[in-house]
Amino acid sequence: MRVGIVGVSGYGGSELLRLCIGHPAFEVVYVGGASSAGQTLAERYPALAGLTAGKLAIQPFVPESVCGVDLLFASLPTGKSREPLARVPAATKIVDVGGDHRFVEGWTYGLTELPGQRERIRGAARVANPGCFPAAALLPLIPLLREGLIGPEAIVIDAKSGVTGTGRGGASDFGFVETNEDLFAYGLEAHPHVPELEAALTQVAGRKASVAFTPHIVPMARGILATCYARSKGAPTAARLFEAAQSCYRGEHFIRILPLERGRSPHTGWATGSNLAFLSYALNARTGLVVALGAIDNLGKGASAQAVQNANLMTGQPETAGLAGLPLWP
Amino acid sequence: MRVGIVGVSGYGGSELLRLCIGHPAFEVVYVGGASSAGQTLAERYPALAGLTAGKLAIQPFVPESVCGVDLLFASLPTGKSREPLARVPAATKIVDVGGDHRFVEGWTYGLTELPGQRERIRGAARVANPGCFPAAALLPLIPLLREGLIGPEAIVIDAKSGVTGTGRGGASDFGFVETNEDLFAYGLEAHPHVPELEAALTQVAGRKASVAFTPHIVPMARGILATCYARSKGAPTAARLFEAAQSCYRGEHFIRILPLERGRSPHTGWATGSNLAFLSYALNARTGLVVALGAIDNLGKGASAQAVQNANLMTGQPETAGLAGLPLWP
């Protein structure tokens, strides 16, 4: 498979590059970028010096010109991909890692583990990858909603992200000095991920879901933890919550449900560099709330590794191809 | 005033030492510690070499022997202060920074800005400092509960703390390698701060409060952010939430209510090294939830600076004595 990557000098793009160069069936034949156009990949990423891929020149993105590419990964800033991606030749499949095509007509939503979604992705030529926050929150919530163990109304999603979650453009606001030893919430009034969250939850619940979503920036580069609070229905036990997740995700390669133990909680650091998602649950007896937790690498399951998983499905590769590498720890 | 500090080699104790040495009316005449007993302060804290205080020897804590001390700050691990503090001579006032005497008979709860509490602290000889998480969460919630703008049931308190919040004993589980670039929740089933949170909220609300409290560890040394979610009552506007806070904390030196602006959110880094608390609010229209945020330095308003504020009241000093220093930024 001949693949291309647009937005290769961003964080998501560089992670796509790492995964695609290591992929057994993908050959990177095209890389596009804005700020880095004109450089070779080796000039931009010194580790690539001496490798074949390092000689590739980063091109300004001209959608019509990617015609020799079987599949294009697009990792462009939000709001910047609708127009150019519409001009990409139909024969070139697309995974849009950015936010412009989620729950948009003609695009398939690319959260592979959403029940029923895998088959849709397999047949799709245009896939919109989920947002990083939705990936972290939906994965733990879906099994509970699906079995009616929680209500879909007024779900609190308190999410904490490393700084790469803001994108390399956004990250210019996040200097080391200002960000280290600091922590804050943002987007209290509105965040572009809310409609995506509610659409996906509504689809699973079968009725209107509503969320209060608060993202936070944490002084680390990678990782998202979503701590979700929802009203329990039907007085489930904690074991019942875990069973729902195990049942929902049986056979999934990338989902790790923590064993039901007192206080076991997923760490973002367990997922770094991988497509893994770690899930856990707790019942809060005093309030009747369920606490559902999901930890991912925002550049992994939250972006680039999820995109490769989708590309594998779209091109008939084994779903785990190029994604078998273990997380980097420490 | 002759003051003593027990637990001087812990994080809270070292911050008490810094504040008391800089205090215009306090003289540190006694320092007690366990692991560091036998060392001088200058051996333990090289910055104190050459200062008078640096020559003080750290003593094993013998409660009966602190009789020349007017006020004792106790910063001992949870569960370790009940027995020894009962043996401290009655003439020595005590501020217990640890968790053993909160809402305990004979001890006054030391959250100074809790309506009505300041006068109780002024007359007290035994004050139990609030926990760091409760300080961060109660300060934003109190004004809303007090005016009935939120209900006291099923309040979600999602709190994020720097690593010093675990205490120096607990911090041995938090190696740099394991903690940097990681994020996780803990204490999902139970946390010693829950009874304190519910007791204080119940006192303000006038009826039984219940909380779902999830603490998280963030890779930074200092700072707590509490993001709280509560059901609104009576359809308040956002402006109404801010007014309630301004009204509640009028004239308070250490409370900073952020101006009502779209998305303005408190940063923990704004409080480092100070007794300040930064508060803000948002209404979540989709769910009817109020989001209340509080950011403090867990060793400042969450522990040692709050303790000095209480000690000032108990000994007739100006309430801000020794606490005027601005936060260290960056």
Place this chain on the structure above:
Amino acid sequence: MRVGIVGVSGYGGSELLRLCIGHPAFEVVYVGGASSAGQTLAERYPALAGLTAGKLAIQPFVPESVCGVDLLFASLPTGKSREPLARVPAATKIVDVGGDHRFVEGWTYGLTELPGQRERIRGAARVANPGCFPAAALLPLIPLLREGLIGPEAIVIDAKSGVTGTGRGGASDFGFVETNEDLFAYGLEAHPHVPELEAALTQVAGRKASVAFTPHIVPMARGILATCYARSKGAPTAARLFEAAQSCYRGEHFIRILPLERGRSPHTGWATGSNLAFLSYALNARTGLVVALGAIDNLGKGASAQAVQNANLMTGQPETAGLAGLPLWP
């Protein structure tokens, strides 16, 4: 004393603001800035909300207009202070924290502890503060050169700095994502601090000094450690090195010479927020090299606290006024 601060929105400027607001004899009456002009201090620094100083408006810097100011601290980017500071009225004393006036005619070099320098500063109206790297390296080297225990030729100064050392302008190149978990040298061919280092060392040695200076950026906000290597002369013992330092700095308030113990080494974290410098020495028997170490806060002894120390001397205040605060740890 009425003081002004130009460059108040930079890192050095904000630290000057913190120190001057806490200073017993200084009143901040003027603040100048470029990017933040038009804002009040409270808008820029939320901790100042509610304080008198918070109401000060940040002015575009017009040198002629600071005529009511007794002493002006200038913390401007390198290359930007010569022209405007020449236009400041002669009656206004100046401490230039930036790099444009070091070893320049008409300006006194402001490393207070350099032998003989204190008296020159006391009588000066124009003082050029030392650079942060020179402060860290000169303080340990001066005593050895002064007594001829090392030669002045080919001194290696390997210096490591937190990111604030680059200034807030430069720090825009230092995003959190790019800087955390990374380490590198820079300025291998030339660095503006080299002439200053060689001029000061030559002055002390009485003959031409030469240095190989390599600065590094370390993923932390504050702190500089200079590890210096020089050829020993006359076969000194390690004890002799420490004695030279103790003799040179007898009575100095801000110099901490570590006790002669095997392997004791200064930590940058011991100095955070203070004007302290920690010095230590080792003999390397295999090579005949002396290792001299200096650790400071680059915004403290390396910039703003040193500037306040100079301002105290220039205005007849006690030298330690406003600088008695202990370092913030942890």
Place this chain on the structure above:
Amino acid sequence: MRVGIVGVSGYGGSELLRLCIGHPAFEVVYVGGASSAGQTLAERYPALAGLTAGKLAIQPFVPESVCGVDLLFASLPTGKSREPLARVPAATKIVDVGGDHRFVEGWTYGLTELPGQRERIRGAARVANPGCFPAAALLPLIPLLREGLIGPEAIVIDAKSGVTGTGRGGASDFGFVETNEDLFAYGLEAHPHVPELEAALTQVAGRKASVAFTPHIVPMARGILATCYARSKGAPTAARLFEAAQSCYRGEHFIRILPLERGRSPHTGWATGSNLAFLSYALNARTGLVVALGAIDNLGKGASAQAVQNANLMTGQPETAGLAGLPLWP
């Protein structure tokens, strides 16, 4: 190849596990540990849950019992491997990642790129991996010494390491709170890596080398930068230094010599998770010193990836097998 890993719960051991599980020709059949004995790998490393390797139980290390293992990686604390490794059956090849067998009779030194060393490793059954600091310093220095461009006397090696360099045992002294925002040198008088450094440099130079070696701890998890200063011989140009390195390392897969450009300097963050080493050089005209820089991942080229490279040679695998993964960035 059936491989075993002793010390699997340490930092080096966990990185060996990651690399060996991802290796096309290695099967991990044995894992030994002390503190974690009795656990399965999946219990220790949650990412392994669901994988075959995750079911392996961590064994207490009994050297005689590893008889079914073709090659054993030993990652034990310094001083703890001599006795047990002597008891490992002769048919089992060993790579000792620890420090006990470097330049020891019967063991081959495993710095593959040291001229002439590759062939020795290929035929060896007992290989002692280089130390992490020596790997970072020797790689840039070897080409210069080999061509007589620098003298071997009084070479200054100023090295900066992330905290994993101390090992998981040592890291218990490096709490997050104490280590973040701090920087210091250690081992000023003696360090176990000095004899290794001098032995390797002496071998290349053909006469006695001497070094002044100062290691530092930097607040990051991975990465070592060695900044080396040596006296130039024969007035080489900067270009000559780069040519010597290019000539020495022609065809090496894992060595990246930066292009000769003003101020280009290797970053530790470029190597994270890989076996790469980045080298650069500068001439210091004022002092006649050469500055040689090497940046590696201390757990990569400095430990586990280097060990896999050696194991590949010892077992007839392609030298790069299992090591093709690009560094993780950011």
